[in-house]
Amino acid sequence: MGASVSSYQRRSKDELARRVARDIPDGAYVNLGIGQPTAVANHIPPGREIILHSENGILGMGPAPAAGQEDYDLINAGKQPVTLRPGGAFFHHADSFAMMRGGHLDVCVLGAFQVSVTGDLANWSTGEPGTIPAVGGAMDLAVGARQTWVMMDLLTKTGESKIVARCTYPLTAIGCVRRIYTDLASFECTPRGLRLIDHVDGLALEELQRLVGQPISA
Amino acid sequence: MINKIAASVAEALADVRDGATVLIGGFGTAGIPGELIDGLIAQGARDLTVVNNNAGNGDTGLAALLATGRVRKIICSFPRQADSHVFDGLYRAGRIELELVPQGNLAERLRAAGAGIGAFFTPTGFGTELARRPDGSPKETRRIDGRDHVLEYPIHGDVALIRAERGDRWGNLTYRQAARNFGPVMAMAARCTVASVHEVLELGQLDPEAVVTPGIFVRRVVRVPRVATAAGGFRSVG
Numbered sequence: 001m002g003a004s005v006s007s008y009q010r011r012s013k014d015e016l017a018r019r020v021a022r023d024i025p026d027g028a029y030v031n032l033g034i035g036q037p038t039a040v041a042n043h044i045p046p047g048r049e050i051i052l053h054s055e056n057g058i059l060g061m062g063p064a065p066a067a068g069q070e071d072y073d074l075i076n077a078g079k080q081p082v083t084l085r086p087g088g089a090f091f092h093h094a095d096s097f098a099m100m101r102g103g104h105l106d107v108c109v110l111g112a113f114q115v116s117v118t119g120d121l122a123n124w125s126t127g128e129p130g131t132i133p134a135v136g137g138a139m140d141l142a143v144g145a146r147q148t149w150v151m152m153d154l155l156t157k158t159g160e161s162k163i164v165a166r167c168t169y170p171l172t173a174i175g176c177v178r179r180i181y182t183d184l185a186s187f188e189c190t191p192r193g194l195r196l197i198d199h200v201d202g203l204a205l206e207e208l209q210r211l212v213g214q215p216i217s218a
Numbered sequence: 219m220i221n222k223i224a225a226s227v228a229e230a231l232a233d234v235r236d237g238a239t240v241l242i243g244g245f246g247t248a249g250i251p252g253e254l255i256d257g258l259i260a261q262g263a264r265d266l267t268v269v270n271n272n273a274g275n276g277d278t279g280l281a282a283l284l285a286t287g288r289v290r291k292i293i294c295s296f297p298r299q300a301d302s303h304v305f306d307g308l309y310r311a312g313r314i315e316l317e318l319v320p321q322g323n324l325a326e327r328l329r330a331a332g333a334g335i336g337a338f339f340t341p342t343g344f345g346t347e348l349a350r351r352p353d354g355s356p357k358e359t360r361r362i363d364g365r366d367h368v369l370e371y372p373i374h375g376d377v378a379l380i381r382a383e384r385g386d387r388w389g390n391l392t393y394r395q396a397a398r399n400f401g402p403v404m405a406m407a408a409r410c411t412v413a414s415v416h417e418v419l420e421l422g423q424l425d426p427e428a429v430v431t432p433g434i435f436v437r438r439v440v441r442v443p444r445v446a447t448a449a450g451g452f453r454s455v456g
Binding site for chain 1: 245246247248249295296297298299302305306309310316318319320321322323324325326328329340341342343344345346347348366393394395396397398399400401402403430
Protein backbone atom coordinates (compact mmCIF):
# COMPACT_ATOMS: atom_id res chain seq x y z
CA MET A 1 0.00 0.00 0.00
CA GLY A 2 3.08 2.19 -0.07
CA ALA A 3 1.90 4.16 -3.07
CA SER A 4 -1.45 5.19 -1.65
CA VAL A 5 -1.41 8.44 0.25
CA SER A 6 -4.77 8.12 1.92
CA SER A 7 -5.05 10.54 4.79
CA TYR A 8 -8.40 10.45 6.52
CA GLN A 9 -10.08 10.56 9.89
CA ARG A 10 -12.69 8.11 11.10
CA ARG A 11 -16.07 9.49 12.08
CA SER A 12 -16.26 9.74 15.85
CA LYS A 13 -19.19 8.08 17.58
CA ASP A 14 -20.98 11.44 17.69
CA GLU A 15 -20.22 12.15 14.04
CA LEU A 16 -21.55 8.74 13.04
CA ALA A 17 -24.72 9.29 15.07
CA ARG A 18 -25.12 12.73 13.41
CA ARG A 19 -24.61 11.16 9.97
CA VAL A 20 -27.38 8.63 10.61
CA ALA A 21 -29.69 11.26 12.12
CA ARG A 22 -29.28 13.44 9.01
CA ASP A 23 -31.01 10.77 6.89
CA ILE A 24 -34.05 10.30 9.14
CA PRO A 25 -36.92 12.22 7.54
CA ASP A 26 -39.26 14.58 9.34
CA GLY A 27 -42.26 12.76 10.76
CA ALA A 28 -40.63 9.33 10.85
CA TYR A 29 -41.50 6.69 13.42
CA VAL A 30 -38.14 5.31 14.49
CA ASN A 31 -36.80 2.59 16.75
CA LEU A 32 -33.21 2.98 17.89
CA GLY A 33 -31.54 -0.23 19.03
CA ILE A 34 -29.76 -0.64 22.33
CA GLY A 35 -26.19 0.72 22.52
CA GLN A 36 -24.66 2.99 19.90
CA PRO A 37 -27.91 3.62 17.96
CA THR A 38 -29.44 5.24 21.05
CA ALA A 39 -27.11 8.21 20.51
CA VAL A 40 -28.82 9.05 17.21
CA ALA A 41 -31.64 10.65 19.22
CA ASN A 42 -29.22 13.35 20.40
CA HIS A 43 -28.43 14.46 16.85
CA ILE A 44 -31.80 14.89 15.13
CA PRO A 45 -31.48 18.13 13.11
CA PRO A 46 -33.46 21.06 14.53
CA GLY A 47 -36.92 21.48 13.06
CA ARG A 48 -37.44 17.78 12.41
CA GLU A 49 -40.03 15.99 14.45
CA ILE A 50 -39.23 12.31 14.93
CA ILE A 51 -41.32 9.93 17.02
CA LEU A 52 -39.26 7.37 18.89
CA HIS A 53 -40.66 3.91 19.56
CA SER A 54 -39.52 1.68 22.39
CA GLU A 55 -40.48 -1.99 22.14
CA ASN A 56 -41.63 -2.16 25.75
CA GLY A 57 -44.66 -0.09 24.84
CA ILE A 58 -43.80 3.57 24.28
CA LEU A 59 -44.27 5.96 21.36
CA GLY A 60 -42.99 9.49 21.78
CA MET A 61 -40.13 8.52 24.03
CA GLY A 62 -38.09 11.46 25.31
CA PRO A 63 -34.57 11.75 26.71
CA ALA A 64 -33.32 10.53 30.07
CA PRO A 65 -34.82 12.39 33.04
CA ALA A 66 -32.83 14.69 35.28
CA ALA A 67 -31.12 12.97 38.20
CA GLY A 68 -33.64 12.29 40.93
CA GLN A 69 -36.59 12.37 38.51
CA GLU A 70 -36.30 8.74 37.40
CA ASP A 71 -39.49 6.75 37.31
CA TYR A 72 -38.78 3.05 37.03
CA ASP A 73 -42.14 2.36 35.39
CA LEU A 74 -40.91 4.50 32.48
CA ILE A 75 -37.87 2.83 30.98
CA ASN A 76 -36.56 2.08 27.50
CA ALA A 77 -35.73 -1.28 25.95
CA GLY A 78 -32.27 -1.02 27.46
CA LYS A 79 -34.00 -0.69 30.84
CA GLN A 80 -32.77 2.84 31.48
CA PRO A 81 -35.16 5.52 32.76
CA VAL A 82 -36.56 7.76 30.02
CA THR A 83 -39.30 10.39 29.71
CA LEU A 84 -42.46 10.71 27.67
CA ARG A 85 -42.96 13.63 25.33
CA PRO A 86 -46.32 15.41 25.18
CA GLY A 87 -48.37 13.39 22.71
CA GLY A 88 -46.66 10.17 23.67
CA ALA A 89 -48.58 6.96 24.29
CA PHE A 90 -48.32 3.64 26.12
CA PHE A 91 -49.52 0.27 24.80
CA HIS A 92 -48.99 -3.41 25.47
CA HIS A 93 -46.29 -5.63 24.08
CA ALA A 94 -48.31 -7.29 21.31
CA ASP A 95 -49.37 -3.89 19.97
CA SER A 96 -45.81 -2.66 20.29
CA PHE A 97 -44.47 -5.53 18.23
CA ALA A 98 -47.35 -5.20 15.78
CA MET A 99 -45.95 -1.72 15.10
CA MET A 100 -42.70 -3.39 14.03
CA ARG A 101 -43.95 -6.60 12.51
CA GLY A 102 -46.83 -4.93 10.74
CA GLY A 103 -44.49 -2.56 8.90
CA HIS A 104 -45.60 0.62 10.66
CA LEU A 105 -42.15 1.77 11.77
CA ASP A 106 -40.37 3.80 9.13
CA VAL A 107 -36.82 3.17 10.26
CA CYS A 108 -34.97 1.07 12.79
CA VAL A 109 -31.29 1.57 13.49
CA LEU A 110 -29.39 -1.42 14.83
CA GLY A 111 -25.85 -2.36 15.73
CA ALA A 112 -24.29 -5.40 14.10
CA PHE A 113 -21.51 -7.98 14.34
CA GLN A 114 -21.67 -8.56 10.59
CA VAL A 115 -23.70 -7.47 7.58
CA SER A 116 -23.53 -9.17 4.20
CA VAL A 117 -23.32 -7.18 0.98
CA THR A 118 -26.89 -8.22 0.21
CA GLY A 119 -28.19 -7.14 3.60
CA ASP A 120 -28.13 -10.28 5.73
CA LEU A 121 -27.76 -9.23 9.35
CA ALA A 122 -25.97 -10.93 12.25
CA ASN A 123 -26.35 -8.97 15.45
CA TRP A 124 -27.73 -11.21 18.20
CA SER A 125 -25.19 -13.95 18.84
CA THR A 126 -21.54 -14.61 18.19
CA GLY A 127 -22.37 -18.30 18.33
CA GLU A 128 -19.47 -18.90 20.69
CA PRO A 129 -19.90 -22.16 22.57
CA GLY A 130 -20.79 -21.62 26.21
CA THR A 131 -22.46 -18.25 25.81
CA ILE A 132 -26.08 -17.96 26.82
CA PRO A 133 -28.13 -16.91 23.81
CA ALA A 134 -30.40 -13.85 24.04
CA VAL A 135 -32.30 -12.32 21.14
CA GLY A 136 -34.77 -9.77 22.54
CA GLY A 137 -36.55 -7.89 19.77
CA ALA A 138 -33.70 -7.95 17.25
CA MET A 139 -35.29 -10.41 14.81
CA ASP A 140 -38.66 -8.65 14.89
CA LEU A 141 -37.13 -5.24 14.31
CA ALA A 142 -34.90 -6.42 11.50
CA VAL A 143 -37.72 -7.89 9.42
CA GLY A 144 -40.50 -5.55 10.45
CA ALA A 145 -39.35 -1.97 10.00
CA ARG A 146 -39.83 -0.48 6.53
CA GLN A 147 -36.12 0.29 6.49
CA THR A 148 -33.47 -1.37 8.63
CA TRP A 149 -30.26 0.58 8.97
CA VAL A 150 -27.09 -0.62 10.64
CA MET A 151 -24.56 1.63 12.31
CA MET A 152 -21.22 0.14 13.31
CA ASP A 153 -17.48 0.46 12.97
CA LEU A 154 -16.44 -0.89 9.57
CA LEU A 155 -13.65 -3.00 11.03
CA THR A 156 -13.41 -5.28 14.02
CA LYS A 157 -10.80 -4.54 16.67
CA THR A 158 -8.49 -6.93 14.82
CA GLY A 159 -8.99 -5.10 11.52
CA GLU A 160 -11.38 -7.45 9.73
CA SER A 161 -14.29 -6.03 7.76
CA LYS A 162 -17.68 -6.45 9.39
CA ILE A 163 -19.18 -6.20 5.92
CA VAL A 164 -18.83 -9.67 4.44
CA ALA A 165 -19.88 -11.74 1.44
CA ARG A 166 -21.74 -14.13 3.77
CA CYS A 167 -22.26 -13.80 7.51
CA THR A 168 -20.39 -16.36 9.59
CA TYR A 169 -22.14 -15.41 12.83
CA PRO A 170 -25.70 -16.67 13.44
CA LEU A 171 -28.18 -14.72 11.32
CA THR A 172 -30.74 -12.31 12.70
CA ALA A 173 -32.55 -12.02 9.37
CA ILE A 174 -31.93 -12.48 5.65
CA GLY A 175 -31.66 -9.54 3.25
CA CYS A 176 -33.16 -7.04 5.71
CA VAL A 177 -30.50 -4.30 5.88
CA ARG A 178 -31.02 -1.38 3.52
CA ARG A 179 -28.15 0.86 4.60
CA ILE A 180 -24.93 0.50 6.56
CA TYR A 181 -23.46 3.57 8.23
CA THR A 182 -19.89 3.13 9.41
CA ASP A 183 -17.06 5.23 10.78
CA LEU A 184 -15.47 5.31 7.31
CA ALA A 185 -18.28 5.19 4.78
CA SER A 186 -21.99 4.65 4.24
CA PHE A 187 -23.37 1.98 1.94
CA GLU A 188 -26.57 0.70 0.49
CA CYS A 189 -27.12 -3.06 0.39
CA THR A 190 -28.74 -4.19 -2.83
CA PRO A 191 -29.51 -7.62 -4.28
CA ARG A 192 -26.50 -7.03 -6.53
CA GLY A 193 -24.19 -6.05 -3.67
CA LEU A 194 -22.81 -2.93 -2.05
CA ARG A 195 -23.34 0.56 -3.37
CA LEU A 196 -21.36 3.45 -1.94
CA ILE A 197 -23.36 6.35 -0.51
CA ASP A 198 -20.54 8.42 0.95
CA HIS A 199 -17.15 8.15 2.63
CA VAL A 200 -14.99 10.26 4.90
CA ASP A 201 -12.79 12.90 3.28
CA GLY A 202 -9.43 11.72 2.05
CA LEU A 203 -10.30 8.04 1.90
CA ALA A 204 -9.59 6.75 -1.59
CA LEU A 205 -12.12 4.33 -3.06
CA GLU A 206 -9.37 1.75 -3.68
CA GLU A 207 -8.36 1.94 -0.03
CA LEU A 208 -11.99 1.56 1.08
CA GLN A 209 -12.43 -1.37 -1.26
CA ARG A 210 -9.31 -2.99 0.19
CA LEU A 211 -10.59 -2.53 3.76
CA VAL A 212 -14.03 -3.92 2.97
CA GLY A 213 -12.69 -6.72 0.80
CA GLN A 214 -15.89 -6.76 -1.25
CA PRO A 215 -16.81 -5.14 -4.57
CA ILE A 216 -18.35 -1.68 -4.13
CA SER A 217 -20.23 0.07 -6.89
CA ALA A 218 -20.32 3.84 -6.89
CA MET B 219 -72.22 -11.40 43.30
CA ILE B 220 -68.98 -11.35 41.42
CA ASN B 221 -66.07 -10.57 43.65
CA LYS B 222 -62.62 -11.25 42.21
CA ILE B 223 -60.84 -9.46 45.02
CA ALA B 224 -58.69 -11.93 46.94
CA ALA B 225 -57.98 -11.21 50.59
CA SER B 226 -54.29 -12.03 50.28
CA VAL B 227 -51.61 -13.10 47.84
CA ALA B 228 -51.59 -16.53 49.49
CA GLU B 229 -55.32 -16.93 48.89
CA ALA B 230 -54.98 -15.76 45.29
CA LEU B 231 -52.30 -18.37 44.54
CA ALA B 232 -53.50 -21.26 46.69
CA ASP B 233 -54.44 -23.52 43.77
CA VAL B 234 -51.35 -23.23 41.54
CA ARG B 235 -50.52 -26.84 40.67
CA ASP B 236 -47.19 -28.57 40.22
CA GLY B 237 -46.26 -28.65 36.54
CA ALA B 238 -48.15 -25.43 35.78
CA THR B 239 -47.14 -23.00 33.05
CA VAL B 240 -46.90 -19.63 34.75
CA LEU B 241 -46.85 -16.43 32.70
CA ILE B 242 -45.10 -13.65 34.62
CA GLY B 243 -45.42 -10.07 33.39
CA GLY B 244 -42.84 -7.33 33.57
CA PHE B 245 -39.99 -5.90 31.53
CA GLY B 246 -36.91 -4.58 33.30
CA THR B 247 -37.97 -2.73 36.41
CA ALA B 248 -41.48 -2.07 35.13
CA GLY B 249 -44.50 -4.26 35.78
CA ILE B 250 -42.82 -7.12 37.61
CA PRO B 251 -45.37 -8.62 40.01
CA GLY B 252 -42.84 -9.03 42.82
CA GLU B 253 -45.37 -9.76 45.55
CA LEU B 254 -47.04 -12.46 43.46
CA ILE B 255 -43.69 -14.08 42.63
CA ASP B 256 -42.81 -14.11 46.34
CA GLY B 257 -46.24 -15.60 46.96
CA LEU B 258 -45.59 -18.34 44.41
CA ILE B 259 -42.30 -19.14 46.13
CA ALA B 260 -44.13 -19.42 49.47
CA GLN B 261 -46.89 -21.49 47.88
CA GLY B 262 -44.35 -24.07 46.82
CA ALA B 263 -45.58 -25.33 43.42
CA ARG B 264 -42.80 -27.07 41.53
CA ASP B 265 -41.87 -28.41 38.12
CA LEU B 266 -43.04 -25.10 36.67
CA THR B 267 -42.64 -23.67 33.19
CA VAL B 268 -42.19 -19.92 33.47
CA VAL B 269 -42.78 -17.44 30.66
CA ASN B 270 -41.23 -13.99 31.10
CA ASN B 271 -39.29 -11.66 28.85
CA ASN B 272 -36.15 -12.22 30.90
CA ALA B 273 -34.80 -14.86 33.27
CA GLY B 274 -34.48 -12.93 36.48
CA ASN B 275 -32.18 -10.25 37.80
CA GLY B 276 -30.14 -10.13 40.98
CA ASP B 277 -31.34 -12.43 43.73
CA THR B 278 -34.95 -11.38 44.20
CA GLY B 279 -38.23 -11.89 42.35
CA LEU B 280 -37.98 -14.30 39.40
CA ALA B 281 -34.32 -14.99 40.21
CA ALA B 282 -35.35 -16.11 43.71
CA LEU B 283 -38.04 -18.36 42.20
CA LEU B 284 -35.46 -19.93 39.88
CA ALA B 285 -33.09 -20.38 42.82
CA THR B 286 -35.65 -22.63 44.55
CA GLY B 287 -35.08 -25.19 41.78
CA ARG B 288 -38.81 -25.42 41.13
CA VAL B 289 -38.68 -24.09 37.57
CA ARG B 290 -38.09 -26.81 34.99
CA LYS B 291 -38.17 -24.61 31.94
CA ILE B 292 -38.16 -20.94 31.05
CA ILE B 293 -39.52 -19.42 27.84
CA CYS B 294 -38.07 -15.96 27.30
CA SER B 295 -36.43 -13.62 24.79
CA PHE B 296 -33.50 -12.24 26.73
CA PRO B 297 -32.12 -14.40 29.54
CA ARG B 298 -28.58 -13.03 29.51
CA GLN B 299 -28.13 -9.87 31.53
CA ALA B 300 -25.39 -8.36 33.63
CA ASP B 301 -27.03 -9.59 36.84
CA SER B 302 -28.72 -12.80 35.68
CA HIS B 303 -26.29 -14.96 37.68
CA VAL B 304 -28.98 -17.25 39.14
CA PHE B 305 -30.26 -18.27 35.71
CA ASP B 306 -26.71 -18.43 34.30
CA GLY B 307 -25.65 -20.90 37.00
CA LEU B 308 -28.70 -23.14 36.58
CA TYR B 309 -28.42 -23.10 32.79
CA ARG B 310 -24.74 -23.94 32.75
CA ALA B 311 -25.36 -26.74 35.25
CA GLY B 312 -28.06 -28.14 32.96
CA ARG B 313 -30.69 -27.66 35.65
CA ILE B 314 -33.07 -25.50 33.63
CA GLU B 315 -34.36 -25.78 30.09
CA LEU B 316 -34.42 -22.63 27.94
CA GLU B 317 -36.72 -21.93 25.00
CA LEU B 318 -35.41 -18.75 23.44
CA VAL B 319 -38.11 -16.82 21.57
CA PRO B 320 -37.88 -13.52 19.67
CA GLN B 321 -39.66 -10.95 21.78
CA GLY B 322 -42.32 -10.22 19.18
CA ASN B 323 -43.04 -13.93 18.79
CA LEU B 324 -43.36 -14.17 22.56
CA ALA B 325 -45.94 -11.38 22.65
CA GLU B 326 -47.81 -12.64 19.59
CA ARG B 327 -47.82 -16.29 20.72
CA LEU B 328 -49.39 -15.12 23.99
CA ARG B 329 -51.89 -12.96 22.14
CA ALA B 330 -52.71 -15.88 19.84
CA ALA B 331 -53.38 -18.09 22.87
CA GLY B 332 -55.72 -15.48 24.27
CA ALA B 333 -57.50 -15.00 20.96
CA GLY B 334 -58.02 -18.67 20.09
CA ILE B 335 -55.60 -18.65 17.15
CA GLY B 336 -54.30 -22.14 16.39
CA ALA B 337 -50.97 -20.98 14.99
CA PHE B 338 -49.67 -18.17 12.81
CA PHE B 339 -47.06 -17.55 10.14
CA THR B 340 -44.54 -14.74 10.69
CA PRO B 341 -41.40 -13.64 8.83
CA THR B 342 -39.59 -13.14 12.16
CA GLY B 343 -36.79 -15.64 12.59
CA PHE B 344 -36.94 -17.13 9.08
CA GLY B 345 -33.55 -18.53 8.09
CA THR B 346 -32.18 -18.28 11.64
CA GLU B 347 -31.39 -20.74 14.42
CA LEU B 348 -34.66 -19.77 16.08
CA ALA B 349 -36.64 -21.21 13.18
CA ARG B 350 -35.81 -24.54 14.80
CA ARG B 351 -37.63 -26.24 17.62
CA PRO B 352 -35.77 -26.83 20.89
CA ASP B 353 -34.99 -30.37 19.67
CA GLY B 354 -33.28 -28.95 16.59
CA SER B 355 -35.90 -29.96 14.02
CA PRO B 356 -36.95 -27.23 11.60
CA LYS B 357 -40.22 -25.41 12.18
CA GLU B 358 -42.75 -25.45 9.36
CA THR B 359 -42.25 -22.62 6.86
CA ARG B 360 -44.29 -21.22 4.01
CA ARG B 361 -43.76 -18.62 1.32
CA ILE B 362 -46.68 -16.21 1.39
CA ASP B 363 -46.90 -13.39 -1.16
CA GLY B 364 -43.26 -13.90 -2.02
CA ARG B 365 -42.05 -13.69 1.55
CA ASP B 366 -40.83 -16.57 3.72
CA HIS B 367 -42.64 -17.19 7.00
CA VAL B 368 -42.24 -19.49 10.01
CA LEU B 369 -45.17 -21.23 11.70
CA GLU B 370 -45.43 -20.35 15.39
CA TYR B 371 -47.79 -21.81 17.97
CA PRO B 372 -49.56 -20.09 20.85
CA ILE B 373 -48.29 -20.13 24.43
CA HIS B 374 -51.10 -20.96 26.82
CA GLY B 375 -50.69 -20.32 30.51
CA ASP B 376 -52.30 -22.12 33.39
CA VAL B 377 -51.69 -19.06 35.52
CA ALA B 378 -50.66 -15.48 34.75
CA LEU B 379 -49.14 -13.25 37.40
CA ILE B 380 -49.31 -9.62 36.36
CA ARG B 381 -48.89 -6.26 37.98
CA ALA B 382 -51.51 -3.64 37.23
CA GLU B 383 -52.22 -0.27 38.80
CA ARG B 384 -55.92 -0.10 39.64
CA GLY B 385 -58.63 -2.70 39.60
CA ASP B 386 -62.18 -3.41 40.68
CA ARG B 387 -64.11 -6.47 41.85
CA TRP B 388 -65.07 -7.40 38.31
CA GLY B 389 -61.36 -7.62 37.46
CA ASN B 390 -61.12 -4.55 35.23
CA LEU B 391 -57.56 -3.24 35.19
CA THR B 392 -55.53 -0.18 34.33
CA TYR B 393 -51.77 -0.03 34.21
CA ARG B 394 -49.12 2.58 34.76
CA GLN B 395 -46.80 3.82 31.99
CA ALA B 396 -44.47 1.18 30.52
CA ALA B 397 -45.39 -1.23 33.33
CA ARG B 398 -48.23 -2.34 31.04
CA ASN B 399 -45.88 -4.32 28.76
CA PHE B 400 -46.85 -8.02 28.79
CA GLY B 401 -49.72 -7.68 31.30
CA PRO B 402 -52.67 -7.43 28.90
CA VAL B 403 -51.59 -10.28 26.59
CA MET B 404 -50.64 -12.56 29.46
CA ALA B 405 -53.99 -11.86 31.11
CA MET B 406 -55.68 -13.10 27.92
CA ALA B 407 -53.45 -16.15 27.52
CA ALA B 408 -53.92 -17.80 30.92
CA ARG B 409 -56.81 -19.76 32.34
CA CYS B 410 -56.32 -18.11 35.74
CA THR B 411 -54.96 -14.58 35.75
CA VAL B 412 -54.00 -13.07 39.07
CA ALA B 413 -53.35 -9.33 39.02
CA SER B 414 -51.80 -7.30 41.78
CA VAL B 415 -53.04 -3.71 41.96
CA HIS B 416 -52.18 -0.76 44.12
CA GLU B 417 -55.72 0.47 44.41
CA VAL B 418 -59.03 -1.35 44.46
CA LEU B 419 -61.87 0.89 43.28
CA GLU B 420 -65.64 0.55 43.45
CA LEU B 421 -67.39 -0.58 40.27
CA GLY B 422 -67.85 2.41 38.01
CA GLN B 423 -64.93 4.35 39.37
CA LEU B 424 -62.58 3.15 36.65
CA ASP B 425 -63.27 5.19 33.53
CA PRO B 426 -64.70 2.56 31.16
CA GLU B 427 -62.99 4.33 28.25
CA ALA B 428 -59.66 3.81 29.98
CA VAL B 429 -59.95 0.18 31.09
CA VAL B 430 -57.05 -1.62 29.44
CA THR B 431 -57.75 -5.20 30.51
CA PRO B 432 -61.48 -5.93 30.80
CA GLY B 433 -62.35 -8.15 33.75
CA ILE B 434 -63.28 -11.13 31.59
CA PHE B 435 -59.55 -11.86 31.29
CA VAL B 436 -58.92 -11.67 35.04
CA ARG B 437 -59.77 -14.25 37.71
CA ARG B 438 -58.35 -12.64 40.83
CA VAL B 439 -57.26 -9.21 41.97
CA VAL B 440 -55.17 -8.67 45.04
CA ARG B 441 -54.16 -5.35 46.51
CA VAL B 442 -50.53 -4.89 47.39
CA PRO B 443 -49.01 -1.75 48.89
CA ARG B 444 -47.01 0.62 46.77
CA VAL B 445 -43.39 0.08 47.66
CA ALA B 446 -41.21 3.16 47.47
CA THR B 447 -38.05 1.51 46.21
CA ALA B 448 -35.74 2.64 43.50
CA ALA B 449 -36.57 -0.42 41.44
CA GLY B 450 -40.24 -0.55 42.31
CA GLY B 451 -41.43 2.12 39.99
CA PHE B 452 -43.09 4.51 42.36
CA ARG B 453 -40.32 6.54 43.87
CA SER B 454 -41.19 9.79 42.18
CA VAL B 455 -44.94 9.44 42.36
CA GLY B 456 -46.74 11.61 44.85
